[in-house]
Amino acid sequence: MAEATLEDKDLITCSICLDLLKDPVTTACGHSYCMGCIKDCWDQDDLKGxxxxxxxxxxxxxRPKNTLLAELVEN
Incomplete structure (x- = not known):
């Protein structure tokens, strides 16, 4: 199996926890996060809606889910 490039690792790394994505989600703008990390951010914004x-x-x-990215991270 081929080694992941630095760019590939950036695509599968959460910018909040700086770890590999766990239960990845992608926002409408295309940035990806762990579901737990982005949920914590969203929970703080619940009152504002x-x-x-x-x-x-x-x-x-x-809470959009990117299942293709989830499969990539699992591999």
Missing amino acids: VYSCPLCRQTFTP
Whole structure:
């Protein structure tokens, strides 16, 4: 099996916990996070009712799941 490149590792690393993605989700803007990490961020925004990406602050509807990315991380 081929070694993952640095760019590949960036795609499968959560920018919140800096670990490999666990139960990955992708925001509408294309940034990916662990479900637990982004859920913690979303829980803080529940009172406002507006959710945003921690990196770019674009607002979105919460909890989209990227199953293709989840399969890549498992491999």
